[in-house]
Amino acid sequence: MTLLEARPPAARPALRPAEPGRFGSYPAEDVTWLLTDLSAVALERGTQDREEAIQGGTHYSEMLPVEYQPDAAYLDLYAAALEQTADRLAGAVALVGELVRAEAAGAGHEPVLVSLARAGTPVGVLLRRWFRAAHGVDVPHYAISIIRGRGIDEVALAHVLDRHPAAAVRFVDGWTGKGAIQRELTAAVARWRAAHPGHAALDDRLAVLADPGGCTDLFGTRDDFLIPSACLNSTVSGLVSRTVLRADLIGPGMFHGAKHYAELAAGDVSNAFVDAVAARFPAVTGDLAARVAAHSAADRRPTWEGWAAVERIAADHGIADVNLVKPGVGETTRVLLRRVPWQVLARPDRAADLRHVVALAAARGVPVVEVPDLPYSCVGLIRPVRP
Numbered sequence: 001m002t003l004l005e006a007r008p009p010a011a012r013p014a015l016r017p018a019e020p021g022r023f024g025s026y027p028a029e030d031v032t033w034l035l036t037d038l039s040a041v042a043l044e045r046g047t048q049d050r051e052e053a054i055q056g057g058t059h060y061s062e063m064l065p066v067e068y069q070p071d072a073a074y075l076d077l078y079a080a081a082l083e084q085t086a087d088r089l090a091g092a093v094a095l096v097g098e099l100v101r102a103e104a105a106g107a108g109h110e111p112v113l114v115s116l117a118r119a120g121t122p123v124g125v126l127l128r129r130w131f132r133a134a135h136g137v138d139v140p141h142y143a144i145s146i147i148r149g150r151g152i153d154e155v156a157l158a159h160v161l162d163r164h165p166a167a168a169v170r171f172v173d174g175w176t177g178k179g180a181i182q183r184e185l186t187a188a189v190a191r192w193r194a195a196h197p198g199h200a201a202l203d204d205r206l207a208v209l210a211d212p213g214g215c216t217d218l219f220g221t222r223d224d225f226l227i228p229s230a231c232l233n234s235t236v237s238g239l240v241s242r243t244v245l246r247a248d249l250i251g252p253g254m255f256h257g258a259k260h261y262a263e264l265a266a267g268d269v270s271n272a273f274v275d276a277v278a279a280r281f282p283a284v285t286g287d288l289a290a291r292v293a294a295h296s297a298a299d300r301r302p303t304w305e306g307w308a309a310v311e312r313i314a315a316d317h318g319i320a321d322v323n324l325v326k327p328g329v330g331e332t333t334r335v336l337l338r339r340v341p342w343q344v345l346a347r348p349d350r351a352a353d354l355r356h357v358v359a360l361a362a363a364r365g366v367p368v369v370e371v372p373d374l375p376y377s378c379v380g381l382i383r384p385v386r387p
Contacts, residue, residue: 015041015249015257023260024238025270030125031238034144034156035117038244038257051340052385061147061245065338067233067261074231077356078269082228082276084352089227090280091291092209092220093123097130098292099218100170100207107201109168113141114160116181116206117258118237119330120173122229122273123209127172129278134285140164145243145256148180148323152188153243153256167201170218173208174227177331178310178322179215182206212328212376213306224377226353229273230330233337234261238270309375313345317381324382327375329353335380336360342383344368350377 018035021028043064045053054060070078104111111131115124121143128141140163144156160169171185189204209227211219229236241259244250250257310325319325326335335341336357344361346354348370357378361368 015254017255018258018260024240025265025268026121026125026238026274027271029138030128030141030274031115031121032140032142033117033238033240033258034142034153034159034255035240035243036250036255036257037260038241038249039259039262041249041257041259043241043244043259047338047340048385050338051382055385059147059149059245061150061243061256064241064244064259067241067264068337069267070232074356074359077359078228078231081226081231081353081356082273085226085228086276086280087283088225089126089209089277091284091288093126093130093277094134094281094284094288095291095295096207096209096218096220097127097134098288099295100127101131101135102296103203103218104168104170107165107167109165110137111139111170112160112164112168113139113172114157114169115141115143115172116146116185117143117243118234118240119175119229120171121237121240122270123174124172125274126277127207129274130281133278133281143240145245145258146181146184146188147243147245147256148184150245151184151191154188154192155253156255157192159255161196161199161202165201166199167203169202171204171206173206174229175208175210175328175330176206176213176215176219176306177326177328178306179213179304180323182213182215210328210330214303215306216302217300219300224328224350224353226329226356226377230333231356232269235264235267236269236273239264239268305375310379313379313381319381319384321384324384326380326382328379329357329377332357332378332380333360335382336364336366339380340383340385341366342381344378344380345371345374346378347374347376348372353377 018033018037044066045063113124115121124141145153186204206216207218209220212224244257
């Protein structure tokens, strides 16, 4: 009888930081991804399986949804939405850009943009393009991970703060929902400042294009309008997945992880989205000074009205966990793309912004219920899958 020598299990591929110019589809000068490249690791789980795992206690950051592949009709809706909103988006980018630059200038710096991967990253790229177009400056832009319930990637944050003054750093996201990420960021920055007194000037306020939740004073609008990048996943966000934090993959001293979906390059519209909005910058500069002055003079203090509204909606629908209530166009879209939706509440007067939501809901057999006095354009309710 031949004895077989025991062999150790095959080692997983060595995991390395994302390589500039090879990770993601944005030009390397537009963003530095401070992420560990997990492209070779199988992390996706089916929608029902993933939902049951999340509601059963597995953290959402330990796995990825399967990337939604839109059909031609849905892509037509995306293209129409971009055409319809490009001017408004450009105006919001310009307004937020001027607010951000004024804040940094008050401390004697140009801004250093730190976008929250991945939904914040297209906005970070757009702000960088705005600063170049309007002021002739190329500002640094980093994309880092923050995860609800687990905090910000402190390895990535240290990387940024080793190279730039804390007072110059501005965190960037696309929009707010009920404000969970702003709360997470505030707590993370408070912990960091307590541990690093030299970084007391680090500001926890998010800069966003739309703040329907009333969570920050650095916003382009508080209207819950469609930001077309919310319609798609990686193919409008540099071909990068959501961020991942799993102990068997991300060890001490490593950035949080993400995947680069190079195989989806044929459907990538990330740079086309940025180019379409940036092309509208000249059209929004005429009244910009007046808009900035009016915005600056207005009462922009956070109200947190969105969080209160979500608590009311959860109570009205017998939902014990507010994390199963996703308010706003962007968050509702995410529910339909990668969770198990129960129903969508929608304001009938916002139908023009919700065509893609209605299409996604129809495709998944999800009822859309009209609620005229809804404080958001729409709200996605996730189906409880566990008693």
